[in-house]
Amino acid sequence: MIPARYEASRFPGKLLQDLNGKTVIRRTYEAAKETDLFDEVYVVTDSDKIEEEVTGFGGKTIRSKKEHDCGSDRLAEAVENLDVDVVVNVQGDEPFIDRDSLAKLLLVFREDETKVVDLASLKVALAQSDEITNPNNVKVITDKDNFAMYFSRFPIPYPRDNEAPMTYFKHIGIYAFRKQALLDFHNLPMLPLEATEKIEAIRFLEYGKKIKMVETSMQTIGIDTPEDLEKARQLMDS
Incomplete structure (x- = not known):
């Protein structure tokens, strides 16, 4: 869709x-x-x-x-x-679709025999400090099984002593849903965390849905401005 x-x-x-x-x-x-x-x-x-x-x-x-x-x-x-x-x-507005990343999302559901996963989404590692602090980049943290724990525009986790090794991940807003999870989202009202961060994925977490995150190296090129469109034209030319 x-x-x-x-x-x-x-x-x-x-x-x-x-x-x-x-x-x-x-x-x-x-x-x-x-x-x-x-x-x-x-x-x-x-x-x-x-x-x-x-x-x-x-x-x-x-x-x-x-x-x-x-x-x-x-x-x-x-x-x-x-x-x-x-x-x-x-x-x-994202014409540069990465087939391998989408295939990995679908594989989550094929391997989910007990059907505990409500939806799956993508994350990509951030390397630059300005990317980590940029509020336009939504960050995600996961548990040991790669289920999302929280999404934020703030750098999470907070680097208290700057010594612990930590990779920060950006959430890429491409989702695969079970149909019922999508219908539930539509019928459930927005709660305070989603309203504060303005991140719709948080609604699923607030209502106890399980989001499986899949790591990818995919770099999306969303066309949000005329400048983005020009970059996309140049990329397609090359």
């Missing part, structure tokens, strides 16, 4: 911008299809323009009828009446 809004706050209409001969949303859709990992790929949108673009190049869409606070809510509406087991959320 690729949630796709037209009115992005920082870069309205970005999904319909040209990225070396094709729109951003088309690049993302085709990249998801080309992984050959999914039974179906859909763009979930509330926009006539995006729907026309996707159906125009032969893609599949699900129309989102309601206003939503986040992409997970939009996906919950889309899958409510679909016969699916696992739903993967791929952001519409």
